Amino acid sequence: MSNSGILKSSLAKKYVMALTGLFLCLFLVGHLAGNLQLLLKSGAEGQRAFNEYAQFMTTFPLVKILSYLTYASVLFHAIDGIVLTMANRKARPVGYVNEKGSANSNWSSRNMGILGTIILVFLVSHMQNFWYQMHFGDIPNDPNGLKDLYGVVLKFFSPENSMSLFAVVGYVLAQGALAFHLSHGFASGFQSLGLRHAKYTPVIEWSGKIFSVLVPALFAIIPIYLYITQQ
Amino acid sequence: MDLTLKVWRQNGPTDQGKMETHSVTGVSPDMSFLEMMDMLNDQIIRAGGDPVAFDHDCREGICGMCSMFINGEAHGPSRGVTTCQLHMRSFKDGDTITIEPWRAAAFPVVKDLAVDRSSFDRVIQAGGYISVNTSGETLDANAIPIPKPQADEAFNAATCIGCGACVATCKNASAMLFVAAKVSQFALLPQGQPERSKRAKRMVEQMDKEGFGNCTNTGACAVECPKGIDLSTIARMNRDYLSATVKED
Numbered sequence: 001m002s003n004s005g006i007l008k009s010s011l012a013k014k015y016v017m018a019l020t021g022l023f024l025c026l027f028l029v030g031h032l033a034g035n036l037q038l039l040l041k042s043g044a045e046g047q048r049a050f051n052e053y054a055q056f057m058t059t060f061p062l063v064k065i066l067s068y069l070t071y072a073s074v075l076f077h078a079i080d081g082i083v084l085t086m087a088n089r090k091a092r093p094v095g096y097v098n099e100k101g102s103a104n105s106n107w108s109s110r111n112m113g114i115l116g117t118i119i120l121v122f123l124v125s126h127m128q129n130f131w132y133q134m135h136f137g138d139i140p141n142d143p144n145g146l147k148d149l150y151g152v153v154l155k156f157f158s159p160e161n162s163m164s165l166f167a168v169v170g171y172v173l174a175q176g177a178l179a180f181h182l183s184h185g186f187a188s189g190f191q192s193l194g195l196r197h198a199k200y201t202p203v204i205e206w207s208g209k210i211f212s213v214l215v216p217a218l219f220a221i222i223p224i225y226l227y228i229t230q231q
Numbered sequence: 232m233d234l235t236l237k238v239w240r241q242n243g244p245t246d247q248g249k250m251e252t253h254s255v256t257g258v259s260p261d262m263s264f265l266e267m268m269d270m271l272n273d274q275i276i277r278a279g280g281d282p283v284a285f286d287h288d289c290r291e292g293i294c295g296m297c298s299m300f301i302n303g304e305a306h307g308p309s310r311g312v313t314t315c316q317l318h319m320r321s322f323k324d325g326d327t328i329t330i331e332p333w334r335a336a337a338f339p340v341v342k343d344l345a346v347d348r349s350s351f352d353r354v355i356q357a358g359g360y361i362s363v364n365t366s367g368e369t370l371d372a373n374a375i376p377i378p379k380p381q382a383d384e385a386f387n388a389a390t391c392i393g394c395g396a397c398v399a400t401c402k403n404a405s406a407m408l409f410v411a412a413k414v415s416q417f418a419l420l421p422q423g424q425p426e427r428s429k430r431a432k433r434m435v436e437q438m439d440k441e442g443f444g445n446c447t448n449t450g451a452c453a454v455e456c457p458k459g460i461d462l463s464t465i466a467r468m469n470r471d472y473l474s475a476t477v478k479e480d
């Protein structure tokens with residue numbers, strides 16, 4: 001038997017899911033660090049810090065490589081998810097009349113596909129609003145000669161913009177979905193890679209819970225803050 | 232106790248099947264679930280009907296034949312027991328109980344509640360063994376020193392009775408817990424080392440071929456498993472398979 005079948009196996013799909021997912025967790029941390037500039041600094045200082053960060057993220061070569069890895073991860077994570085979901089449907093063609101999933105597993109773990117879809121929809125609109133603007137949009141420069149993404153973000157979440165309340169609510173809801181997705185996904189990634197240990201697995205599980213609350217919460221605070229402070 | 236039973240009836244593999252409602256009266260709380268089913272069948276036979284087909288053999292929790300999905304859970308609401316060891320005292324007088332067969336493409340229904348689990352046998356045939364020379368010069372297993380904790384863990388994995396509750400309960404109909412238990416019982420012992428990664432590879436390949444679903448780590452299998460097989464077995468198989476991917480066969 002050759003090794004060629006291995007890449008198509010159910011376990012290989014798990015490894016892909018785990019590796020891309022855990023890489024995306026790292027990406028979230030990097031993204032959050034940048035966004036927090038909006039919270040920690042304001043006025044001209046905030047504008048400078050955030051725009052410098054945006055400039056750095058779109059031009060620095062190493063970051064560029066990481067960003068391509070991120071696009072690839074999102075793509076493979078999503079495609080893998082769809083393939084797995086379809087195969088799993090086929091594995092149980094006739095369902096139960098009475099099925100009590102809540103008796104033996106967490107809600108998030110049973111709804112990763114739905115949660116992931118919500119995140120994907122959010123991601124598309126998010127990239128259209130900011131990523132596309134930064135890369136291809138017509139953004140004026142700030143006093144330092146950098147693209148003023150800061151101004152775009154502020155305007156986007158300002159009460160003066162008629163759609164901003166929807167934007168804030170949508171953003172917060174998407175972060176909620178992300179929180180539930182991570183609450184299962186973080187530790188699950190380690191399990192899929194076989195990284196389980198009597199001593200360390202509880203630590204991983206706790207870290208996953210903290211990560212899944214902290215990261216989305218910090219993301220979500222920012223648009224709320226921008227909306228309220230611009231009243 | 233008086234109960235209302237909603238039982239899956241399916242007259243053969245190709246029949247569409249449907250839920251059928253029966254009432255049973257005078258059930259003793261000390262009866263096992265299967266004894267209650269015997270009572271139901273007695274009642275059906277006396278009325279000239281076709282009794283409900285279900286699997287069972289030892290009726291003491293060791294063979295793994297009994298297999299009912301009771302009130303939405305594999306082997307019913309109690310933990311660490313098979314259907315034959317579930318007692319009617321776990322239910323209340325007047326309860327309505329739903330009884331369904333294991334649901335998985337790899338476990339086709341034979342009749343009513345009886346399903347064909349020979350897919351498990353084929354997974355075992357693919358690699359769930361060790362090759363030893365039985366010409367008479369076989370080394371006595373007791374002559375090989377094995378640390379107690381390791382022997383215990385291997386034994387725990389080996390307590391899997393192949394009932395299939397893990398598959399039945401998994402939302403993906405994945406057989407990971409069963410296969411991982413069968414991989415682990417050898418992976419933890421010196422005798423299992425020579426064929427270790429080949430075993431994981433072959434058994435996983437057969438598991439996929441049989442049409443079981445993909446594990447998403449919900450952990451439901453370990454909760455419903457009557458023998459308490461835990462998720463560390465699955466992690467071990469994930470590791471063994473990963474190492475098989477980089478080794479020559």
Ligand code: SF4
Binds near residue numbers: 395398408409457459
């Ligand atoms: S792992 Fe548990 S639930 Fe699965 S077949 Fe073995 S004993 Fe049954």
Ligand code: FES
Binds near residue numbers: 290
């Ligand atoms: S009949 Fe043997 S385990 Fe239930």
